[in-house]
Amino acid sequence: MQFQDFALRKEIQDAVVKAGYREPSPIQEQAIPVLLSGRDMIACAQTGTGKTAAFALPILQLLGNARERRIRALILTPTRELAIQIFENFKLYGRYLRLRTVCVFGGVKPGPQLSELSQGCDILVATPGRLLDYVGEGLLSLRDVELLVLDEADRMLDMGFIGSVRKIAGMARQERQTLLFSATMPREIEQLAQELLRDPVSIRIAPVTEPVDTVKQSLCYTVKAEKKHILAVLLSREGVKKSIVFTRTKHGADRLARDLEKAGIHALSIHGDKTQGQRQNALERFKSGNIRVLIATDLASRGIDVPKLSHVFNYELPEDPESYIHRIGRSGRAGAVGEAVSLCCEEELERLYDIERMMKRELPLLEIAGSIPLVRLSKGGNAAGKKAGMAAKAERQQGKSTPAGAVPAERGRRGSAGKKSGGKAGRRASEKAQRLRSAEASHSISHRSVRGTMARRSG
Incomplete structure (x- = not known):
């Protein structure tokens, strides 16, 4: 299927071609005809599926080319970053139309936004809090809203906006498309849909389990203590022009940003504890090229769209494999070539195996000073690898606490019975431990050389 099959206005089709789009994504293919028919719709779809275009293109088609300058379409979003991204997409897709789009959100002085609103608009993208402020002050009216979009409703629920969403929906036209x-x-979102939508069409898009083929993936297996040094070396490589580094926690993002700054690599962190002003400043500096490394958590990264992102680095592997796909999918967009490098230590092997099982393939290993060999005990990685890794770790810890030449107490008590009960699994675990100890020993010089490089950089 092609975009021209939707019979969109020529101005919209030209804008889609200009944006480099060729074939619609699954959610676009399913949602656009539904929305053009005037039906309400509830869609379960994650970020990165193309859902913004799925509702933006039909909205532009339905509103036509009129210049009425009254708010006929309202898009509610949970965050400032997502609001700005949607606003920019509407400008991109509607570049050849006379429709006017305005974006309002909190965390900034209202003056410039009010100036834009005073000129009128056809499409309004807004966060709930700032929108209610303006409505309460009589600065705008929602009585003409005939198209209402609730984007990332689950996040609005998490952030406590559902009450505001209900209030805003009550201000729009009763006969509207939602x-x-x-x-x-979650159950609360299903209840909200029952309240606000009329006989909706339901669409569910399966989570993306395959990354785009324009992203080159690799894995660097190492010990946890070496991750910062290895990341600094990777970020200093030629060709790493603009990159996002993902961490699992907000504190970890801040700590990593400070450590990279000490190493002479300018980086800023972005997460939920930052003010909107701080997040926006970091994004603007990153997009402009003032800084080339942005450190983000998964939640804060939702809604971030950075063109020409050369690299994604997973400093820590995500809890769920779908997040891995979304992370690395921020590179290699619009046909560009990108690269994703994941740093993994023994404690993260289970997450690694989950990712590889979902993709049905193993990540190729990247050999660099500080990395150590990873021996997978079964194809694609599975629980056996995890158990062996845990057994190896336990054996190393036991070796540290047992004097040289001594026999561990439990092994001595079991005697020959212990050998029998261990069986093949025990021998494999022992061999695994021996290989890991040998690998760590053989790479100790490399570890020291990386530390020396970092010390010289920070000095």
């Missing part, structure tokens, strides 16, 4: 998008469908 669209709800959510990555997950």
